[in-house]
Amino acid sequence: METLGGxxxxxxxxxxxxxxxxxxxxxxxxxxLLTVLGPVAERSLDLPPDDSSFLSDDxxxxxxxxxxxxxxxxxxxxxxxxxxxxxxLAENGRTGLRAVHEMAQRWGFDTKRLDxxxxxxxxxxxxxxLALWCALELVPGGVPKVKVYLNPAASGPERSADxxxxxxxxxxHRQAFAALPEGDRHLFFALDLGHWDxxxxxxxxxxxxxxxxEAAGLSRLEGGPGPGEVASFFRMAAGHGxxxxxxxxxxxxxxxxxxxxxxLVRRPFQxxxxxxxxxxxRPSGFTLYIPVRDYARDDGEALDRAVAVLGRHGMDAGxxxxxxxxxxxxxxQDGVGLIAYLGLAHQQGRPPRVTAxxxxxxxxxxxxxxxxxxxxxxxx
Ligand code: TRP
Numbered sequence: 001m002e003t004l005g006g007x008x009x010x011x012x013x014x015x016x017x018x019x020x021x022x023x024x025x026x027x028x029x030x031x032x033l034l035t036v037l038g039p040v041a042e043r044s045l046d047l048p049p050d051d052s053s054f055l056s057d058d059x060x061x062x063x064x065x066x067x068x069x070x071x072x073x074x075x076x077x078x079x080x081x082x083x084x085x086x087x088x089l090a091e092n093g094r095t096g097l098r099a100v101h102e103m104a105q106r107w108g109f110d111t112k113r114l115d116x117x118x119x120x121x122x123x124x125x126x127x128x129x130l131a132l133w134c135a136l137e138l139v140p141g142g143v144p145k146v147k148v149y150l151n152p153a154a155s156g157p158e159r160s161a162d163x164x165x166x167x168x169x170x171x172x173h174r175q176a177f178a179a180l181p182e183g184d185r186h187l188f189f190a191l192d193l194g195h196w197d198x199x200x201x202x203x204x205x206x207x208x209x210x211x212x213x214e215a216a217g218l219s220r221l222e223g224g225p226g227p228g229e230v231a232s233f234f235r236m237a238a239g240h241g242x243x244x245x246x247x248x249x250x251x252x253x254x255x256x257x258x259x260x261x262x263x264l265v266r267r268p269f270q271x272x273x274x275x276x277x278x279x280x281x282r283p284s285g286f287t288l289y290i291p292v293r294d295y296a297r298d299d300g301e302a303l304d305r306a307v308a309v310l311g312r313h314g315m316d317a318g319x320x321x322x323x324x325x326x327x328x329x330x331x332x333q334d335g336v337g338l339i340a341y342l343g344l345a346h347q348q349g350r351p352p353r354v355t356a357x358x359x360x361x362x363x364x365x366x367x368x369x370x371x372x373x374x375x376x377x378x379x380x
Pocket of ligand 1: 054055056057063079267270289340341357
């Protein structure tokens, strides 16, 4: 019987090896993934997924990513939902908190900053699209760097802004909320926990209908990134360099799903604002995320976009291609969504990073956009 944990652990093992981690580290990280997932790892892939999870499109509670730097090997990361499959969002959150506390014990870090926020993000009857996710940066040595993602809408979507403001305030970032740009929704509130040089507090905003110029205007960093750099990333990743292509994909998607969808026709763009110090009141990090899967016909096209973006930043796309083959044997043209997002991250004092998010596809491969349209046409 194929299990969720078996599937994901095999992927992580192959990804670690292809990222050049030692055999010992790779095996250790595969075990860590199973530990953090807990009993859910044993879940048969024949059972339907927990469709309340939106960690990934097919509701796999695991997503991989690579963070590229101009000089050096990319870092492999994995995003996980420890409370996946819980009977309620409250239970999902409790399981998530337990998993984080177990990690803290195992790797010797403190969770004070998370514990201080518990009432805000874990009310008795939480609402919203998630309870707790965590991400691990699989650095050499077998001890990952840990990030925790919380849900600003936990106490109600209408309270999201207040929740974010209060959480920032409790962590000493009193002016941070006022420094954030406008957005359509607060999506995540994230904390770096454990062994970081400069642990960040991050606020993620959703933006619908963003233009390249508007995207470039979202950064609140002092001294960069240049608007040209952000706008060109936006165009390269979303394919807006060729408006005709974008219109085609949109027409195909709408033909398949209708303009209103079941669910979203296109996911919003996201911006992330990272705070590391409390003196200036300004963020020291800015990231823009493009849901490239909603702007490409298939993963071949998504990969082309990634390769172009990486090339533009002087980064080698080889590790991305190897990672895709480590995760799946399917031809890239046979689906869309293996590459879920492309991101461009700026952190003050460091070179920009390009991030690529890779789906596990444990449950499902989304058909290519054009194929969906013609399939619908055939059925009609
Ligand atoms: N799957 C969710 C989404 O598409 C959340 C998510 C997973 C996400 N990985 C991400 C959001 C990377 C931004 C970037 O929104």
